[in-house]
Amino acid sequence: MDYPKLAELLLPNVTTTPDFWYGKYPRRDLPKGAFVTRLGPSPTGFLHVGALYTSLIGRRIAHDSGGVFIVRIEDTDSEREVAGARGLIVKGLAQYGLSPDEGLQESVGTVEADLKHQKGNYGPYIQSARKNIYISFVKDLIKRGLAYPCFMTSDELTEMRNEQELAKVRPGYYGKYAKWRDASMEAINERLASGATYCIRLRANGDQNKKQSFTDEFLGELQIPENDEDFIILKTSGGTTYHLAHIVDDYLMGTNFVTRGEEWLSSLPKHLALWRAFDFKVPKYGHIMPINKQDGGSVRKLSKRKDPEANIEMYVNAGYPEDAIIGYLYRLANPSFDEWWQSDAVIKSKTLTVRDFPFSIEGLKRGGRGPLVDMKKLDSISGDIVVKMTVEDVAEKMIAWAEKHDPSFAKVAKDNHDYFTSILSIERDTENPRKDIVNWEQGKGTVDYFFDDFFDAKKAREILSVDITDNNQLNTIIKDLGQALSHDSYYTEASLDAWVDNVKKLAEILGFAVDRKKYKETPTAFKGDFAMFMKIVRVSITGREKTPNLFYILKVMGKDRVVKRLAQI
RNA sequence: GGCCCCAUCGUCUAAUGGUUAGGACACGGCCUUCUCAAGGCUGUAAUCCGGGUUCGACUCCCGGUGGGGUCACCA
Numbered sequence: 109m110d111y112p113k114l115a116e117l118l119l120p121n122v123t124t125t126p127d128f129w130y131g132k133y134p135r136r137d138l139p140k141g142a143f144v145t146r147l148g149p150s151p152t153g154f155l156h157v158g159a160l161y162t163s164l165i166g167r168r169i170a171h172d173s174g175g176v177f178i179v180r181i182e183d184t185d186s187e188r189e190v191a192g193a194r195g196l197i198v199k200g201l202a203q204y205g206l207s208p209d210e211g212l213q214e215s216v217g218t219v220e221a222d223l224k225h226q227k228g229n230y231g232p233y234i235q236s237a238r239k240n241i242y243i244s245f246v247k248d249l250i251k252r253g254l255a256y257p258c259f260m261t262s263d264e265l266t267e268m269r270n271e272q273e274l275a276k277v278r279p280g281y282y283g284k285y286a287k288w289r290d291a292s293m294e295a296i297n298e299r300l301a302s303g304a305t306y307c308i309r310l311r312a313n314g315d316q317n318k319k320q321s322f323t324d325e326f327l328g329e330l331q332i333p334e335n336d337e338d339f340i341i342l343k344t345s346g347g348t349t350y351h352l353a354h355i356v357d358d359y360l361m362g363t364n365f366v367t368r369g370e371e372w373l374s375s376l377p378k379h380l381a382l383w384r385a386f387d388f389k390v391p392k393y394g395h396i397m398p399i400n401k402q403d404g405g406s407v408r409k410l411s412k413r414k415d416p417e418a419n420i421e422m423y424v425n426a427g428y429p430e431d432a433i434i435g436y437l438y439r440l441a442n443p444s445f446d447e448w449w450q451s452d453a454v455i456k457s458k459t460l461t462v463r464d465f466p467f468s469i470e471g472l473k474r475g476g477r478g479p480l481v482d483m484k485k486l487d488s489i490s491g492d493i494v495v496k497m498t499v500e501d502v503a504e505k506m507i508a509w510a511e512k513h514d515p516s517f518a519k520v521a522k523d524n525h526d527y528f529t530s531i532l533s534i535e536r537d538t539e540n541p542r543k544d545i546v547n548w549e550q551g552k553g554t555v556d557y558f559f560d561d562f563f564d565a566k567k568a569r570e571i572l573s574v575d576i577t578d579n580n581q582l583n584t585i586i587k588d589l590g591q592a593l594s595h596d597s598y599y600t601e602a603s604l605d606a607w608v609d610n611v612k613k614l615a616e617i618l619g620f621a622v623d624r625k626k627y628k629e630t631p632t633a634f635k636g637d638f639a640m641f642m643k644i645v646r647v648s649i650t651g652r653e654k655t656p657n658l659f660y661i662l663k664v665m666g667k668d669r670v671v672k673r674l675a676q677i
Numbered sequence: 678g679g680c681c682c683c684a685u686c687g688u689c690u691a692a693u694g695g696u697u698a699g700g701a702c703a704c705g706g707c708c709u710u711c712u713c714a715a716g717g718c719u720g721u722a723a724u725c726c727g728g729g730u731u732c733g734a735c736u737c738c739c740g741g742u743g744g745g746g747u748c749a750c751c752a
Contacts, residue, residue, distance in 0.1 A: 150752050185751055262750075278679060279748070307750055316680085333680070343750040350752050374681065374747040395682095400745080402688090407744065439701095443690050446701045474690080477683050477745070485689070485702050495715090540716045554714090608711075615711095642711035654713040 109293060115250040117300070118257060124244045129360060133230055136362040142175035143365040146358070147208070148182040151193030154419045155200035156412055158369060161437050162396055163206045166367040168467045170209070178361060179211035181234040184347055194222060200420055204430050205463070230361040235353050242348040245356050245386070246308055246341060254385045255341060257306040258288040259299045282312065282337045289338055308342035314381060322376065325365070325394035326472045335377035351375065355382040358391060365392040370478070394469070397478035399440065407480065417481050427509040427548025429497070432490035435462035439489065440479050442471030449492070462493070487546040494545045499532045502545070509548035517552055520559045527664070531558045534660045542656060557650045558665065565676040568651040572644060586648055588618050590674035599667050607659045615641040649673045
């Protein structure tokens with residue numbers, strides 16, 4: 109068989125050769141040990157948490173080594189492409205501070221338009237714009253007898269698979285099932301003349317039963333079979349498949365450390381075969397275990413379709429600070445995060461953030477099992493992050509969140525900005541600050557009652573009625589309370605202790621026992637206790653049973669508001 | 678089903694032949710206390726099963742079992 113002739117016959121218009129592209133994309137001049145990594149998202153929907161996770165790891169490996177992090181849009185399957193998805197990817201990465209060194213910086217619409225917003229000398233960074241590159245390499249493979257056309261129709265393929273299933277053999281286009289592998293020029297010409305369409309397959313030279321040892325940077329040494337499958341590298345449509353694009357792009361772009369999801373592990377033999385077919389140096393590979401979720405009795409990969417946790421949008425909507433997500437993902441990548449995060453150096457530092465975590469590739473080397481999402485752990489990390497933020501920062505972020513998700517709250521918080529910050533300041537600048545805000549949505553719920561618009565007098569009455577069933581008695585207590593709390597002393601007391609003494613006196617006057625010991629000895633006497641008195645004060649001015657210390661609440665709310673609320677009950 | 682990978686508290690994991698099997702989150706108790714949060718102290722809780730090898734096994738070997746991934750002209 110005259111392979112060069114076959115190549116010309118099949119792809120007469122392709123005049124560029126691999127050599128041309130090698131000249132156009134020279135080898136990178138990087139410091140020794142520098143890694144070039146990349147994310148290859150396909151624009152099929154929202155930005156997946158797994159993509160964020162993979163980016164974080166890949167980007168960190170590149171930057172820690174003085175290398176480059178690339179984002180290449182992998183849109184070789186036009187049918188699955190979702191409009192606007194490129195924008196979601198670019199924006200999402202930027203929001204989490206994971207923008208690439210090379211790749212799209214912005215997505216404005218069409219591929220052509222987006223290409224004007226890319227950075228880097230190894231582009232285009234959108235695969236659909238690289239077709240002419242791929243085709244040169246495909247032609248080269250045909251010319252060297254390493255690839256050939258296959259005219260099998262999808263019906264024929266299905267039939268073949270059925271036969272294989274019946275015969276209980278491995279399905280696929282390999283060995284004796286590779287019908288067009290050794291077809292004669294005559295047979296090919298005949299099909300071509302009849303106008304038949306075809307795809308291009310790699311001529312495999314491996315043996316499925318032979319194992320090769322491969323060292324994955326994260327998973328360690330693996331035994332993987334050789335590739336014996338004549339897989340497709342160029343589809344009938346003329347588009348390339350992922351496999352071919354992966355090798356051509358990563359070679360040309362100088363990727364020397366491929367970080368990708370573990371689901372790719374099983375196609376590694378194909379990729380190895382391709383690197384060898386081109387005689388390229390095989391880069392390092394690190395396969396990342398997927399983030400899993402407990403679903404009933406079983407565990408499965410976080411699903412784009414079924415799991416809201418997979419969509420970063422969910423975390424944005426709930427108002428988690430970006431750093432909380434980053435911290436959580438770091439913790440998934442390197443469990444040593446916990447130790448670092450809780451070290452004195454970090455706790456006492458005002459400037460250290462999760463971004464300063466000393467990430468290590470070593471920390472990724474663990475059992476080949478993906479972690480389960482743990483929202484409680486996320487909350488714990490997030491709470492730590494929020495408590496480290498300044499009050500102004502918290503106020504600003506919460507308002508920004510509320511403007512999108514709770515406009516009425518955003519308005520009162522903005523209109524009463526000073527009041528809002530003093531609310532958020534409660535028990536904050538102490539040695540052990542309150543850590544009760546985990547995200548803006550939940551945080552809003554812990555402070556909204558300070559605003560009259562969110563104070564529920566009816567609810568307050570309901571709660572109190574449970575303890576004090578006699579309406580007249582309750583009215584009397586509240587009336588007395590209103591009168592007493594119209595004195596400035598309850599709002600101006602400097603120390604907590606003095607304030608408590610003052611309030612205890614008031615409780616006694618209103619007929620409540622203030623001797624705590626007595627209450628402890630006879631718990632049933634609770635109703636007459638100081639604690640009960642405080643509960644009445646708390647509920648009647650906040651509508652809540654759980655709030656920060658009343659000493660601070662009175663101070664922040666001020667006399668007028670407190671008295672007004674007591675009158676409403 | 679074939680192939681590949683994996684197996685320590687509920688979860689994430691530490692301990693690479695000798696530890697009372699450690700930590701974090703979650704959960705319980707106590708302290709503090711006007712409730713909550715925070716904080717301090719503290720508790721419950723794990724080496725999948727069965728065989729070897731060894732003076733000694735979470736650790737090494739074999740076999741089960743269980744879980745995950747993957748088997749496209751999708752990435």
